[in-house]
Amino acid sequence: MWRRPRRFVVLLVVLELVALVGFAVTWAYSPVPTGTDWLRLAILAAGATVHIQLTQRQEERRRNRAGTVLIDLIAVWVFPATLVLPATLAVLLVVLIRLQRWFTARRPAHNFVYSSVSHALAAALAGLTYAATDPGDWTAVSAVGSLREFGLILVAALVYEGVQVLYVGGILAVASRRPTSRTVLGSRADNVLELITTGLGAVTAVLLVTLPPAVAVMAVVTVVFNRLAELDQLQDDVVTDPKTGLLNMRGWTESAERALNRVRRAGGTLAVLMVDLDHFKWINDTFGHPAGDDVLAATAAALTGVTRPSDVVGRFGGEEFLLLLPEADTAAAERAAERIRTAIGDLRIETTDKRGARTTVGRRTASLGVAVFPRHADSLEGLMQAADTAVYEAKEGGRDRVAFARPPG
Incomplete structure (x- = not known):
């Protein structure tokens, strides 16, 4: 004790x-x-x-x-x-x-x-x-x-x-x-x-x-x-990711499909956001994998803190996260994505280094890709693919930014 x-x-x-x-x-x-x-x-x-x-x-x-x-x-x-x-x-x-x-x-x-x-x-x-x-x-x-x-x-x-x-x-x-x-x-x-x-x-x-x-x-x-x-x-x-407490891909997909079906029946709109932590490998290499796990858990808590109860938040895998925002149009999705980007940038994570000494990891950034239903795709798989492509564009554009998917064609 x-x-x-x-x-x-x-x-x-x-x-x-x-x-x-x-x-x-x-x-x-x-x-x-x-x-x-x-x-x-x-x-x-x-x-x-x-x-x-x-x-x-x-x-x-x-x-x-x-x-x-x-x-x-x-x-x-x-x-x-x-x-x-x-x-x-x-x-x-x-x-x-x-x-x-x-x-x-x-x-x-x-x-x-x-x-x-x-x-x-x-x-x-x-x-x-x-x-x-x-x-x-x-x-x-x-x-x-x-x-x-x-x-x-x-x-x-x-x-x-x-x-x-x-x-x-x-x-x-x-x-x-x-x-x-x-x-x-x-x-x-x-x-x-x-x-x-x-x-x-x-x-x-x-x-x-x-x-x-x-x-x-x-x-x-x-x-x-x-x-x-x-x-x-x-x-x-x-359906739960053990490291972050968020939904894993199975749980997220099931919840997201139900949310998409409700929005489709109501003739509404929603947004899918993919969040990719920039240079995450550097954290593991510099501080060790336990520190990387702490960063993932802190990011998960930040995502939960800046989203609505109706939003579906999950871990895609590695250092990537997925969010589904029901009843969110392009403008609302952009505001939410910027809010998430800022929240991740403000994190100061108490953790340990490779020798077990206390240290703080901060000033991290993330690249976000956004796809909106039905503008960019009419299925969950299509929205995820569009958001993933937008993440790569955000990274190629300099990281620490939000990129929107391109309309089909």
């Missing part, structure tokens, strides 16, 4: 000290557990244990493939503890679960401890918040009263998720040299999975109070969802 950047170590220690204060407050304000509380804790712990043991290999494979945030579905067992147990027992449940996770985590101890602390603090504060709202008896709640109870559960869920976002997202942002929303907060699919998992946790809480034996069903549900999450991750890996 002490070899990590100073800002990382300082933030980690500070947040863990803050968590200790939170745990002290939890112990001070939580009621003494009853026999029913201990029984419910045992049921949740048993369900979590079954879940962990049956999905151990899946979790290990998912963790090995995950490049950023990993959603492990444990909220199905922890979140109900924040709703039906004293906050102290919710923390104890997190400890029991994390002890089992230790044998499959395969992470540095300080990372694992920090992650465990963030989970436990989220459960503690969510439990205290929910208890402070004076919830009613679920077994005797009326139809109108159930709306209030549902609202209180949402408040607890916001606290539970918010604390984890603050702790996990904060440390990932500091640890990353080029933090992005995906690396810090996870993908959209990751967040949807987290919301579903928390929702299933609320269902588990209701079952635990009203029909405890039915909690066994949730163990089966979590195993199935874990498998679905692994399949979704595998599908994402098939």
Whole structure:
């Protein structure tokens, strides 16, 4: 841990000290557990244990493939503890679960401890918040009263998720040299999975109070969802470039074809941009291939930052990138291309040289080729060919410039 950047170590220690204060407050304000509380804790712990043991290999494979945030579905067992147990027992449940996770985590101890602390603090504060709202008896709640109870559960869920976002997202942002929303907060699919998992946790809480034996069903549900999450991750890996996190050619082509079909049906226009980093081989030869990978990742982040959510961004291969801009005419495509060229030129990339020493790569340039549908071609293959030809014209014209494709004929 002490070899990590100073800002990382300082933030980690500070947040863990803050968590200790939170745990002290939890112990001070939580009621003494009853026999029913201990029984419910045992049921949740048993369900979590079954879940962990049956999905151990899946979790290990998912963790090995995950490049950023990993959603492990444990909220199905922890979140109900924040709703039906004293906050102290919710923390104890997190400890029991994390002890089992230790044998499959395969992470540095300080990372694992920090992650465990963030989970436990989220459960503690969510439990205290929910208890402070004076919830009613679920077994005797009326139809109108159930709306209030549902609202209180949402408040607890916001606290539970918010604390984890603050702790996990904060440390990932500091640890990353080029933090992005995906690396810090996870993908959209990751967040949807987290919301579903928390929702299933609320269902588990209701079952635990009203029909405890039915909690066994949730163990089966979590195993199935874990498998679905692994399949979704595998599908994402098939269409994602591992070095940049962008779409690879397969993923880009599929998305681009769908976008082109929509524009063709609507009688609209779109643009295809090809971006080629100038003198990229010089970076690899001068600083080493790890530095070249850092430049590619930084370029990918820059492209994502200056494009619209509807734009399709991918890596063509080597040092080339492809972008499809729906509803972009010639003028809009030119503005976008110049914006991209400027963004790449402004990059200052912290990396290492061949000897591992810290260095900065900057003042890089790119040549861009632009083709517009339907002016330059009426198919995706034709647009890519036209944009590729324009890139060569930009390079022959002196590099660090934008060139448009020539109309057919």
